Structures are given as C-alpha cells and as structure tokens.
Amino acid sequence: MSRTPLMAGNWKMNLDHQAAALLVQKLDWTLKDANHDFGAVEVAVCPPFTDLRTVQTLVDGDKLEIKYGGQDLSVHDSGAYTGEISGAFLAKLGCTYVIVGHSERREYHNETDEVVADKLAAAYRYGLTPIFCCGEGLEIRKAGTHVAHVLDQIRAGLAQLTPEQVRSIVIAYEPIWAIGTGEVATPDDAQEVCGAIRTQLAEMYTGDTADGIRILYGGSVKSSNIAQIMGGRDVDGALVGGAALDAAEFAAICRYQQHVVPDA
Ligand SMILES: O=C(CO)COP(=O)(O)O
Numbered sequence: 001m002s003r004t005p006l007m008a009g010n011w012k013m014n015l016d017h018q019a020a021a022l023l024v025q026k027l028d029w030t031l032k033d034a035n036h037d038f039g040a041v042e043v044a045v046c047p048p049f050t051d052l053r054t055v056q057t058l059v060d061g062d063k064l065e066i067k068y069g070g071q072d073l074s075v076h077d078s079g080a081y082t083g084e085i086s087g088a089f090l091a092k093l094g095c096t097y098v099i100v101g102h103s104e105r106r107e108y109h110n111e112t113d114e115v116v117a118d119k120l121a122a123a124y125r126y127g128l129t130p131i132f133c134c135g136e137g138l139e140i141r142k143a144g145t146h147v148a149h150v151l152d153q154i155r156a157g158l159a160q161l162t163p164e165q166v167r168s169i170v171i172a173y174e175p176i177w178a179i180g181t182g183e184v185a186t187p188d189d190a191q192e193v194c195g196a197i198r199t200q201l202a203e204m205y206t207g208d209t210a211d212g213i214r215i216l217y218g219g220s221v222k223s224s225n226i227a228q229i230m231g232g233r234d235v236d237g238a239l240v241g242g243a244a245l246d247a248a249e250f251a252a253i254c255r256y257q258q259h260v261v262p263d264a
Contacts, residue, residue, distance in 0.1 A: 003211075003212065003213075003214050003236045004039070004040070004041070004042055004214070004236075005040075005041045005042065005214075005230070005236050005237040006041075006042045006043075006044065006170060006214055006216060006236065006237035007041060007042070007043050007044070007237050007238055007240065007250070007253055007254045007256075008043075008044040008045070008046060008069075008097065008131060008170075008172075008216065008237065008238070008239050008240065008244075009044070009045040009046065009240050009241075009244025009245075009250055010046050010071060010099060010102070010218075010239055010240065010241050010244065011045065011046060011047045011048065011051075011071075011244060011245060012071070012104070012241060013048060014048075014245055015047065015048070015051065015245065016048075016050070016051070017050055017051045017053070017054040018054075020047050020048075020051035020054050020055055021054050021055075021058060023045075023245070023247055024045060024055050024058055024059070024064060024066060024068075025058060025062070025064070026247035026248075027043070027045070027066060027247040027250060027251060028062075028064040028065065028066055030247050030248060030251040031043065031065075031066075031251050031254060031255075032065075034251065034255055034258075036251075036254060036255060038065040038066075041237075041254055041255075041256075041257070042067065042237075043065070043066050043067065043254050044066065044067040044068060044069060044096065044097055045066060045067075045068050045069075045244065046068065046069045046070060046071050046097065046098075046099050046131075047068065047071075048071065049070060049071075049085055052068065052070065052090070052093045052095065053093060055068050056068070056093050056094045059094070060094070067096040067097065068094070068095060068096065068097070069090070069095045069096055069097025069098050069099065069128070069129075069131070070085065070090045070095055070097075070098045070099065070128075071098075071099045071102065072085070072098070072099065072100070072102070072105055072119075073085055073086065073087045073090060073098050073100070073119060073122055073123060073128070074086050074087070074119075074122065075115065075118040075119055075121075075122050076122075077122070077125065086126075087122050087123055087125060087126035087128055088126050090126065090128055091126040091127055091128055095128060096128070096129055097128065097129050097130070097131050097170070098123050098128045098129070098130055098131070099130075099131045099133060099172075099239075100116060100119045100120050100123060100130040100131065100132050100133065100157075101116035101119065101120075101132055101133045101134065101153075101157060102133045102174075103133060103135055103174060103176045103179065104179075107176075113152075113153060113156035113157060114156070116132070116153075116156070116157050117156060117157050117158075117159050117160050118160070120132060120157055120158070120160065120161060120169075121160045121161065124161065124165045129168055129169070129170060130169055130170065131170045131171075131172050131216070131239060132157055132158075132169055132170065132171050132172065133171075133172045133174055133218070133239070134150050134153040134154055134157070134171065134172070134173060134174070134197075135150065135153075135173055135174040135175045135176050135179075135218075135219075136149045136150060136175055136176065136177075137176045137177060138176070138177040141175065141177055146175070146193065147192070147193060147196045150173065150193055150196070150197065151196060151197070151200050154171070154197055154200055154201075155200070155204070158204070163205050163206070163209060166201075166204075166205060166209060166213070167209050167212060167213070169213060170213070170214045170215075170216060171197060171213060171214070171215045171216070172215075172216040172217070172218050172239040173190065173193045173194055173197060173215060173216070173217055173218070174217070174218035174219050174239060175189070175193075175219050177219075178218075178219025178220050179218070179219050179220070179241065180220070180241060180242060181219075181220060182220050183219075183220060184219060184220040184221070184222075184225050184229075185217070185219055187228045187229050187231055187232055187235075188232075190217040190229050190232050190235055191231075191232030191233065191234060191235060194215045194217060194232060194234040194235050194236075195232070195233070195234040197215055197234070198210050198211075198213070198215060198234045201213055214236040214237060215234055215235065215236050216235070216236060216237040216238050216239045217229050217232075217235050217237075217238055217239075218238060218239035218240065218241070220242075221238040221239075221240045221241075221243060221253060222243045222249065222253070223243070223249055223252035223253050223256070226238060226253045226256040227256045227257075230256055238253065240253060
C-alpha cells in the first residue's frame with residue numbers, strides 16, 4: 001500500500017499570530033513557486049492555539065494548501081477546566097491534525113500513557129487526526145530497551161481506539177535524546193523503531209491497517225538529513241521542530257525528493 005508522506009511542523013511555543021501569518025504565507029508561496037505537489041507530499045503546521053484562527057483565515061481566504069492542527073487537546077469536551085482547549089474548538093477552526101503525547105507534554109505536564117490514550121480518544125470524538133508521539137529517553141536508549149519501551153507506549157496509547165479509528169492515525173517516533181539537540185538518530189535508528197512499530201501494528205490489527213498507517217520520524221530533522229531519513233522503508237515523513245520555523249528550510253524538507261543524491 002502506498003502511503004502519502006507527511007511533513008508536519010511543530011512550532012511548539014514559538015511565533016505569535018502575526019509571525020504565524022508571515023510564516024504560513026511564505027511557506028505556501030515558496031512551495032507553490034517550486035511547483036510542489038501537495039498531493040504527493042502533504043504539508044502541515046501545528047502552531048500555538050492563539051495562532052490557529054489566523055492560520056485558518058489565510059488558508060481559507062488565500063487557498064493555501066497547507067493543513068494545520070493543534071499541539072495538544074483536552075481529554076474533556078467542555079466545562080470547568082480552566083486553560084484547557086477542547087477538540088471541538090480545534091475541529092471548528094478547521095484543524096485536520098492534533099499532536100498528542102509529545103514528549104514535552106509527557107515530561108512537563110505529567111502526561112502518562114493513560115492520559116495520552118484519553119486524548120487520542122478525544123481527538124477522534126471530533127474527527128481530528130492525531131499525530132501520536134512516542135519515543136525513548138537517553139537512559140533507555142543506552143540500556144538498549146528502546147524498542148520495547150516504544151512498543152509499550154504504542155499499545156497503551158491505542159488501547160481505547162477502535163480498529164477503524166486506528167486506520168487513520170499518524171504515529172511520530174521521536175527519540176527524546178534527538179529533540180532540539182542537533183543529535184539525529186541515524187537513518188538506521190529511525191528505520192529500526194519505525195519498522196518495529198509497523199510490525200507491532202500488524203500483530204494488533206487485521207488486513208492492511210498496519211501498511212496504511214503513516215509513521216513519522218522526529219528529532220533534529222533538517223533539509224540536509226531528511227532525504228537519508230526518508231530512505232527508511234517504514235519512515236513516512238517527519239515531525240519537525242526548530243527547522244519548521246524557517247519557511248525556506250521547511251519547504252526544502254517538504255521537497256526532500258529533490259535532493260536525493262542518486263547512488264553512484
Ligand atoms: O520535537 C520535535 C518535533 O515535535 C523535534 O524538534 P526538533 O526538530 O527541534 O529537534
């Protein structure tokens with residue numbers, strides 16, 4: 001089954017709504033200027049919540065082909081939960097995606113596997129496609145138990161979802177030691193874990209479900225390393241942090257096929 005690659009920018013807590021307007025427009029025109037085929041490599045951005053209305057207005061008004069999503073959502077639908085953002089609100093703003101279980105949420109907001117599972121279920125209640133993040137810290141990597149750790153996260157996260165829901169999920173493998181550190185997992189490291197995730201999915205779900213699920217790599221992705229990372233047969237795109245804050249650089253990542261150096 002062929003999977004459409006997805007390049008998703010996670011802006012984290014960067015860029016206010018005015019800066020967001022500049023970046024999405026520049027990203028769209030840079031890609032269109034290069035005749036980017038958005039159907040062949042999908043492009044998405046996940047800005048801070050306060051930028052989403054601005055991004056929606058530009059995407060709708062100027063027919064941008066960039067998709068967008070939130071960086072988190074509440075497990076609750078509505079009510080007395082000060083500071084929380086409902087999936088209903090994200091859906092109403094036209095979000096396609098929502099990042100769930102990012103390691104920064106797990107670490108700084110104490111999100112457990114159970115909370116992450118609740119958030120994945122909440123995303124589906126509103127028709128949002130989750131970008132479900134998993135990944136190991138340095139200690140686990142050093143101990144060599146990273147694959148088992150990630151597969152535990154996958155099983156726990158998917159526990160509440162129906163097989164039909166799982167078919168559309170996007171999974172992002174982000175080794176924590178490679179996030180924002182300049183330390184990139186090698187293409188073999190990325191493929192090892194992405195491949196193990198797909199094998200796990202094949203054991204959990206019947207039919208072609210595992211074949212159809214997109215598995216992204218994230219962690220210090222740049223235009224200079226994306227082509228090699230995308231060489232992994234189970235790597236279907238990237239979740240990009242720092243490099244997604246620069247339109248030209250992120251566009252170059254989305255255009256990774258242009259800088260694949262043919263084997264001599
Ligand atoms: O956490 C990440 C994306 O969600 C990766 O961030 P960097 O690309 O800045 O390493």
